Amino acid sequence: MAKNAAFEILYREYYARVFGLCRRLLGSADPAEDATQEVFMRAYKSFGRYKTEQPFWQWIASIANNYCIDVLRQRSRSPHIFGDEEEELSELQAQDGSVINELIVREDAGALNAAIAKLPDKYRVPLVLAYLNQNSYDEIAAQLDISRNHVGVLLLRAKQRLRSALAADKEAEA
Amino acid sequence: MSRPSPLELSMYADGALTGADAEAVAAEVAASEMYRSEVALLKDESRQLGTAMGMEIEGLPVPAFSRPASLRGFAMANVVTGLVIWLAQFLWKTLFGEVIVEATTWLTSVYLPDIYAVASGSVLYLIEEGTAMLDAYLVIIVLTVLAVTALALLFKYRQSRSGASFCAIAALLAVTALPAPPTHALEVRRGEGVVTVAAAETIDDTLVVAAETAVIDGDVTGDLVVVGRSIDVSGDVGGNIVAFAESVKIRGSVGGTVMGAASAYNLTDATVGGDVWVAGEKVGAAGSTQVDGNVTFAGNSVTIEGGVDKDLYAFGESVELSGSLGEDLEAFANRLRLLGDASVGGDVRFRTGNKDNLFRAEGVEIAGAVEFLDMPEEMQPANKYATIEFYLWQIARLIAAFLVGWALLTLLPGMRNISLAGGVEGLKSAGIGFLAVLAVPIAAVLVAITIIGLPFALIAFGIWLLGLYLSQIVIARVIGSSLVADNLPLSLLAGLVIVLVAVNLPFLGEVIDFILTIVGLGLLVQYLFRLIANRGDGGASPSFA
Incomplete structure (x- = not known):
């Protein structure tokens, strides 16, 4: 229960920042909304492994980065989207x-x-x-x-x- | 070092150069005003970019976070669902398949008026078939639950090849380890007009038909259950036929039992391997119809032309026999006519108050005796108040209701607080009770029509009957507590006595009975709803005070 309550607070506090990051990474708002939900979903599932020594933003931003990069790779249908x-x-x-x-x-x-x-x-x-x-x-x-x-x-x-x-x-x- | 490239300057400005590269560029930058200026601009540019991109959207709505369903919870839910299903199946088979079926079979083996035999036989059939179908469908449900669990696991571990393989193998094992698919398959055909099973068609399952007109020319290897306005079965049915319609004609061969009701229910040139239990306005076995078992006909007009190997029980205004009976004929009728070609292998028992109502044509063969019996007592009008049994029965009812009420109020002390606050409250309770009285049986019948829902319908009926019984105890307690406030047993007893007397009053008793039942049921329903709601809130027993 305590975990849920803590996560709820963090969700409300960081939603806008995560959304902003996803929007910048993905280039538009619509996919960013879905991505933000997915990022928090993933964060919730692995919240038990989160170490409080690490800033929460750093932790969730890394989840957002990885997820959005995966989305971009899937979108381009190629793992090498960053060229030569x-x-x-x-x-x-x-x-x-x-x-x-x-x-x-x-x-x-x-x-x-x-x-x-x-x-x-x-x-x-x-x-x-x-x-x-x-x-x-x-x-x-x-x-x-x-x-x-x-x-x-x-x-x-x-x-x-x-x-x-x-x-x-x-x-x-x- | 040569002039630093734009890439080196950019990386230097971002602090991304290390070691010798960083030192070399730093030296060039230190020596050149132009480079220093460019690096400063690049740093400023990076800062500007960061600031611009970091601008958050004001007033961005934060949607509610929906927690993901945990796989553990999902798996647990599936396991619990599976267990509940298997438990329900076990209870159903044990309770209905063994206890009730056995008990009912035993009860019907002793003497009962034959109309009850028809009813109990129908219930027996439905219980047995319902058990078999529930059994079959539960296997499907459990299979589905397991498959869904396996897929969820597969999805969860899809990134792990070994996990996926494991799940696939586990799901395969689970499916193959389960019992074979149901042998009691079911085919359902519905239509607003005519539903036809063509002559060339063979249905290998139990067939359920619901249509205005059902024409079954083809063969059915299982049972045939038909509901409609007009039903014509000329094909062969391997199992039983259950048919309810305005008009039913059966002309083919039936391996099992024929039962049902219709305005006109006729077997014409049919052969029946089992018994026949049919009721209707006009019922009959015409032509060369041959029944290997017993025949029970109930109708205004009953006609038997064919052959019956065993007994014939006939109820009706007029019973006419021109065929042959292997054993006894028992008739509850106003008129019994044994026509020229009739033959009875056993006795003829005619329950009538007037021997002249038997017409026996010349040439009728009766191997046994002809007996004239009075109508059963229960079929004769009597003044119930003039019999000692009535009062003994009421005392038994009172004692039973008192014991049940006492147990109920002890187990659910919150029920002691049930009260009827006033006129509006009474009307509200009566409304709720009336709704429950009407809605439950209707819903149960609708569910029962689906056959698979039969057990649930029977359970609902059971709960409904229990509710009707308890409703009068509840209202008796309410009435009693208004007379004797502080003494639970005395108030309950007083209330029950008042209710029993009231519901047995001549003329008004039934109306009072109905009103007390719906008000009591309404109070009971409200109490149970509040009990459930309070449990949900972690609260105490609900109070109606």
Whole structure:
């Protein structure tokens, strides 16, 4: 009974954060709702094994990460959704950092999130894990089953894509 | 080191470079204002991204969390369900299959008026068939429960190949270890118009037909149960026939017993291996009908043209025999006509008050004697109040009701608090009781029609009858407690005496009986509902005060 009561409290407290994480990882709200329920369902089943030394957010976020990545893999029908490191590296473009940051800073959060949602899964997922979840490159590499360097390439490509998208939006507005 | 690449700068800004790589980039960044600025921008960019993505949705509704059903709970529920089913099956077979069937068989073996023999025979048949069908269907239910459990386990451990294999093997073993599929299979055909079993068709199961018109030209190897307006059976039936309709015609061969009721129930050129128990407005065995067992006919007009190997029991306004009987004829009728071709292998017993009501044609052969008997006492009107048996019976009823009431109030002390608060409360109780009086038998009959639901219907009837009996004890207690408040046995006794006297009053007794029954039943139903509700809340016995 105590377990149920504790879990209920944690559920109410962390629902929005887990939903937000799932939404960022999956790119839209509808599948995120289902994913959030499933994540809490899985968390409830393994709640007995949860160690209180570990922050609850860290624990449930890892469940959410794993579940959402599985969903994305099933959606793409391929376990290798994050591409090839060499190919990604060859597509890297040199860009002016100051312009990039200026564009990002001037954008409102809503537009920025919309641009993030439009990113392909392979760029959006590491971006979310790195900057929203604050996972290290090693943690991301382990979760996505890719090399550490590949993580760096994907993140850089993700940011470049974002910059391009934001620059295009800015030009359109002008 | 050469100029750091965008990837190295990005990773450096994210703190993802280690060792020599990190040191080399750090040196370049330290030496170059441009790199320092770029790294600062990258860090700021990461922070901005984190902040933007971390924005939570305000007012996001949090849906209720539905806990997953635990596999352990599910498995336990299945096990308990299985046990309950097997226990019910065991009790059913033991209680009804052995005790009641045996007792009823014994009772019917002693003398009873034959109308009771028809009724008890019908009940016996239904109990035996119901037991067999319940037995068969319970096996199916248990199989299903086990299969569902196995599938749930399979699903649970689907990621483990060994677990899946284990579950598959276990499920296979469980299924193969169970008894063979039911031999008493059942085929049901329903229709609003005509349901036909074609002449070329053979039904290898027990056939249940419900239709306005049922035409059974084909053969049925099991039993045939038919309900409808018009029934015509010309095919052969290996088992028994149970038919209820406005008109029933049986023209084929029947291996077992024929029973049922209809406005017109006729066997024409039929052969019956067992007995015949039929009631209706016009009943008869016409043409070359041959019955190997006994025949019991009850109807306004009873006609027997064919042959009966054993006894004939006939109840009716007019009984006419022109066929042959192997043994005795016993007739409860206003008129008995033995026509020219009739022959009786045993005695003729005619229960009548007037010997002139027997017509015996010339040439009728009667091997035994012809006896004229008075109508049974129970069929003659009598003044019940003039007999000592009536008063002895009422005393026995009083003692029995007192003992049952005493036990009831001791076991369920909360019932002592039952009271009738006022007029509205009384009407409410009467309404509830009336509903229970009507609804339970209707529901039970509807369930019984499904055959498989027969045992449940019988249980419901039993509970209903018990409720009717207890209702008068409950109302007697309520009446008694208003007279003698502090003495339980005395108040119960006083109430029972009043109720017994009231329900036996001439003319008004039946009305009072009905009113007291529905009010008492209503109070009982309300008490039981509150008892269940309070148990659910962990509360004490309900109070009606």
